[in-house]
Amino acid sequence: MRAVGSVEDDRREPESDLTLLCLRLAEGFRLDEYQHPVAAAVAVAARGITGLGQTKFAERFGRSEVEVEAAETGAVAFIDLSAEVGDLLEASQRFDLFQLADLDRAFRRLPVESDAAVVDWVQGQFAGLNVDARAQAIR
Amino acid sequence: MAKITHAEGNLRSDDRSRVAELMARIGDGDDAAFFVLVSEFDSRVAYIVRQFVIDMGRRDILADEDELSGLVTDAWLVIRERAGGWSADGAMPWRWAHLAIRHRVSEAVGHRTTPLMEDDGVEEAAWSPTGDCEDLVLTRLRCGDPRLALMLTTLKANFSERDYLVIVEYLQQQSFGDPSPSHTVGRLYRVKPDNVRQIYHRARKRMRKLAADDPELESLRGFWWLAA
Numbered sequence: 001m002r003a004v005g006s007v008e009d010d011r012r013e014p015e016s017d018l019t020l021l022c023l024r025l026a027e028g029f030r031l032d033e034y035q036h037p038v039a040a041a042v043a044v045a046a047r048g049i050t051g052l053g054q055t056k057f058a059e060r061f062g063r064s065e066v067e068v069e070a071a072e073t074g075a076v077a078f079i080d081l082s083a084e085v086g087d088l089l090e091a092s093q094r095f096d097l098f099q100l101a102d103l104d105r106a107f108r109r110l111p112v113e114s115d116a117a118v119v120d121w122v123q124g125q126f127a128g129l130n131v132d133a134r135a136q137a138i139r
Numbered sequence: 140m141a142k143i144t145h146a147e148g149n150l151r152s153d154d155r156s157r158v159a160e161l162m163a164r165i166g167d168g169d170d171a172a173f174f175v176l177v178s179e180f181d182s183r184v185a186y187i188v189r190q191f192v193i194d195m196g197r198r199d200i201l202a203d204e205d206e207l208s209g210l211v212t213d214a215w216l217v218i219r220e221r222a223g224g225w226s227a228d229g230a231m232p233w234r235w236a237h238l239a240i241r242h243r244v245s246e247a248v249g250h251r252t253t254p255l256m257e258d259d260g261v262e263e264a265a266w267s268p269t270g271d272c273e274d275l276v277l278t279r280l281r282c283g284d285p286r287l288a289l290m291l292t293t294l295k296a297n298f299s300e301r302d303y304l305v306i307v308e309y310l311q312q313q314s315f316g317d318p319s320p321s322h323t324v325g326r327l328y329r330v331k332p333d334n335v336r337q338i339y340h341r342a343r344k345r346m347r348k349l350a351a352d353d354p355e356l357e358s359l360r361g362f363w364w365l366a367a
Contacts, residue, residue: 020209020212024213049178057171
């Protein structure tokens, strides 16, 4: 499947899961003291799906470069990431957003009642996701 | 991660320029390019990792998709960490970094000279230090000695990441029977053998002092690695 906004040709690799890579990157960002390391990794991954540089990515989705840079450097919270980020990851089918949301929550040490906000965001981002999001996300 | 097993024989003519472009971007800190590189060339790294795992006598891992995927991810992170030092005139990144990748895989899965742990339901006798660092690898795999865990945690907290890796690798190479661990570790981390020895000995000295001064590290005082 071609990702939303993708400008790359279809190369010969099978569609491998990139969730773990995203998680590891987030762990690294956390060590680098990013404010929202998981969100940063997710934002970077989304742009990676398109293959675009920051400027073209911003143009394509009607954002400013400053906004894109802010998301990728962890200045934007997971639940505040722009819609295209979720769309890109969902369309690529190579990321488990619930795992990423779990890690974000773990990093932020949210109280249990805050799970609902994350789940709502995930559900809102991924139309057609045919799973019980709440059951997946709350452990 | 991909489970493709082919080698590099099917490299396309434009692969090299594509890799060079992406590696340059990664070296400049563009992690989005890292995702692109992984997406387009994952099978190359997966192939190398599989070869290392087989070479280390751990074919059992090939059947564990999650573990193998983790190893491939680790390998990619090795390439990312070193992207700035890669030259487009040389080998492809996964070949260029193969020693470091092998090292990372070895850390994760053990080595072919290391006995495998088989859970046969029989409780084994408690591990006891023999005063010989040959026990290190086995112990690390078992995670059975809290003093070793404490030592590694303390090392990690008190030394730079590079020094920590150098020290642990030095110990590991020693335990493998390497007659000249300082040279091996030096090659792996691009540190002169003299400096490796210096890092190692300074670490022991500092750890001894930490163990002597900090009540929480009291259990390390008789630990074989810190013994004179």
